[in-house]
Amino acid sequence: MPDSDRSTTEGTPLEVRAMLSERRLEVLRAIVQDYVGTEEPVGSKALTERHQLGVSPATVRNDMAVLEDEGFIAQPHTSAGRIPTDKGYRLFVDKLAGVKPLSAAERRAIQSFLDGAVDLDDVVGRTVRLLAQLTRQVAVVQYPSLTRSTVRHVELLSLAPARLMLVLITDTGRVEQRLVDCPAPVGENLLADLRARLNSRVVGRRFTDVPHLVQDLGDSFEPEDRGAVSTVLSTLLETLVEEKEERLMIGGTANLTRFGHDFPLTIRPVLEALEEHVVLLKLLGEAKESGGMGMTVRIGHENAHEGLNATSVVSVGYGSGDEAVAKLGVVGPTRMDYPGTMGAVRAVARYVGQILAES
Numbered sequence: 001m002p003d004s005d006r007s008t009t010e011g012t013p014l015e016v017r018a019m020l021s022e023r024r025l026e027v028l029r030a031i032v033q034d035y036v037g038t039e040e041p042v043g044s045k046a047l048t049e050r051h052q053l054g055v056s057p058a059t060v061r062n063d064m065a066v067l068e069d070e071g072f073i074a075q076p077h078t079s080a081g082r083i084p085t086d087k088g089y090r091l092f093v094d095k096l097a098g099v100k101p102l103s104a105a106e107r108r109a110i111q112s113f114l115d116g117a118v119d120l121d122d123v124v125g126r127t128v129r130l131l132a133q134l135t136r137q138v139a140v141v142q143y144p145s146l147t148r149s150t151v152r153h154v155e156l157l158s159l160a161p162a163r164l165m166l167v168l169i170t171d172t173g174r175v176e177q178r179l180v181d182c183p184a185p186v187g188e189n190l191l192a193d194l195r196a197r198l199n200s201r202v203v204g205r206r207f208t209d210v211p212h213l214v215q216d217l218g219d220s221f222e223p224e225d226r227g228a229v230s231t232v233l234s235t236l237l238e239t240l241v242e243e244k245e246e247r248l249m250i251g252g253t254a255n256l257t258r259f260g261h262d263f264p265l266t267i268r269p270v271l272e273a274l275e276e277h278v279v280l281l282k283l284l285g286e287a288k289e290s291g292g293m294g295m296t297v298r299i300g301h302e303n304a305h306e307g308l309n310a311t312s313v314v315s316v317g318y319g320s321g322d323e324a325v326a327k328l329g330v331v332g333p334t335r336m337d338y339p340g341t342m343g344a345v346r347a348v349a350r351y352v353g354q355i356l357a358e359s
Contacts, residue, residue: 025095026053027063028072032084032092036337039261041081086300089312089334093297099343106134107347114351120144120173124249127328127352132252134344137332138274140315142284143247144172144325144356146240151202151210156195156232161185166235170207172325172356180235182228190225194232207240246326248277248284255332262333263310273307274331283313284327295342300334310334314341318349320357328352 030051034042044060047053053060064082067073072088075081084092102110113130117123124141131139155167164180197220201213214236218229253274256267263270273279283303298313312334317324329345 024063041083043081089299100339102347128249128251135330135341137330139251141328142326148325154198178235182231186228259333269307279305316349318352
């Protein structure tokens with residue numbers, strides 16, 4: 001061990017290893033921060049000049065050699081400096097003390113921008129634009145899932161003697177409309193009665209509970225009315241059976257053009273992957289597996305889709321309570337400001353959740 005190492009590692013072997021490990025983690029943090037900020041491979045001289053690491057350049061070189069041997073940093077062919085690998089970014093993210101808090105001005109801007117939304121489509125659209133602007137990445141926002149929502153109201157409107165409009169409104173502000181062609185004309189009294197009985201059973205209940213809540217509702221009506229009631233209930237239940245590919249919105253794709261040199265060959269595979277909503281839904285959906293509202297960061301080759309191997313995906317759940325009704329996040333190059341991006345994604349998700357709770 002070099003003298004420079006010995007001077008800083010007195011103590012038991014366990015203490016020595018812990019100190020060395022923490023110091024090398026500080027070196028890795030410094031490399032990540034400098035590379036993200038400068039876009040240039042980082043050398044030991046630059047590290048000691050820019051950061052208070054408390055050790056000599058020789059010690060930093062030694063630590064960088066160890067980090068390289070362990071696969072946390074790598075040397076590009078054209079430079080004497082080092083850059084983080086996917087493994088290095090992963091350790092950096094896992095060891096983050098915390099996400100970067102947004103300034104008071106940024107928080108006020110988020111709130112005022114999102115508070116102006118008039119409906120769910122507007123909320124999602126504003127959220128996408130806001131996330132893309134805050135992070136300068138590609139923003140992805142999933143619409144609230146019906147399967148994780150509750151019923152706020154069911155409306156039945158008469159369009160013609162035997163034609164109705166079924167309007168289903170969720171606690172997240174999502175509105176689903178369906179036309180219902182009944183086997184016979186439906187009078188106003190029957191319409192009002194069915195509307196009242198339906199709402200008394202399903203309002204405030206989870207969508208997944210609705211089928212068994214209404215299964216015997218038709219039996220309580222007069223025999224001559226049961227055909228129309230059955231048709232309405234069938235349409236309602238069909239509305240609850242959501243297709244596997246849920247809706248999402250993407251924004252800020254043009255931001256990728258600023259990072260052309262971050263992609264080994266071309267950004268085309270990334271753009272093609274972003275066009276496949278099934279791929280993005282899978283990425284966002286995986287956040288559900290790690291704890292609902294929790295943050296998920298997938299770096300480089302951790303993304304199963306080959307087109308996204310040069311990107312990182314930061315996603316989090318949002319909702320009006322403790323349970324996520326959908327996901328939102330950003331996609332960008334692995335050379336990403338992780339603390340800032342994670343802070344922005346989390347803050348926006350919280351504001352969207354508040355808006356849904358108050359809507």
